Amino acid sequence: MSLAEGVAHPITCYGHNVLHQPCAPVTEFDESLAALVRDLFASMYASEGVGLAANQIGVGLRVFVYDCPDATGDHQVGHVVNPILRIPAALAASVTEPEGCLSVPGQHANLARPGLATVTGTDRYGHPVAIAGSGVLARCLQHETDHLDGIVYVDKLPAAERTAILAAAGLNATYSPPSPSRTARCRRSP
Numbered sequence: 001m002s003l004a005e006g007v008a009h010p011i012t013c014y015g016h017n018v019l020h021q022p023c024a025p026v027t028e029f030d031e032s033l034a035a036l037v038r039d040l041f042a043s044m045y046a047s048e049g050v051g052l053a054a055n056q057i058g059v060g061l062r063v064f065v066y067d068c069p070d071a072t073g074d075h076q077v078g079h080v081v082n083p084i085l086r087i088p089a090a091l092a093a094s095v096t097e098p099e100g101c102l103s104v105p106g107q108h109a110n111l112a113r114p115g116l117a118t119v120t121g122t123d124r125y126g127h128p129v130a131i132a133g134s135g136v137l138a139r140c141l142q143h144e145t146d147h148l149d150g151i152v153y154v155d156k157l158p159a160a161e162r163t164a165i166l167a168a169a170g171l172n173a174t175y176s177p178p179s180p181s182r183t184a185r186c187r188r189s190p
């Protein structure tokens with residue numbers, strides 16, 4: 001796939017409706033899906049992210065991309081359509097690390113998550129894929145699948161901490177369509 005063909009889109013911010021409702025399963029494995037994957041990669045790299053879910057560029061479909069180191073430091077790059085997250089229970093000791101999100105620009109918070117995660121789904125052609133993630137990749141797989149379920153990482157924080165982080169990001173905790181300036185601010189932030 002030529003990533004150079006993708007178009008970088010503005011990142012939707014916390015508060016935009018599309019981030020707060022479950023995304024729809026993909027049923028058409030066509031050129032528009034291929035274009036969405038290309039645009040997700042372009043948008044992720046333009047924003048210097050390590051993962052990006054489709055609803056973060058305003059598309060309510062169950063697709064995400066990632067370019068993210070695992071526990072060995074090797075970067076894993078890929079995309080998943082209709083992901084299903086599984087935590088290997090026996091090995092899922094919780095790890096607390098700082099986590100951030102392009103949709104809550106400039107902010108980070110410590111969040112405990114299982115240290116291993118597996119995602120199954122398909123590629124853009126409908127062929128099965130399975131990704132076993134450790135390290136940052138395990139966190140990324142969980143973070144991006146959460147996005148597709150309408151959950152942003154700050155939703156997992158205590159309410160007072162969430163409110164403070166959203167305020168620091170210049171965002172409102174109410175779910176409402178973003179103003180153009182808010183969208184622009186997300187786009188510029190790392």
Ligand SMILES: [Zn+2]
Binds near residue numbers: 100103153
């Ligand atoms: Zn995110």
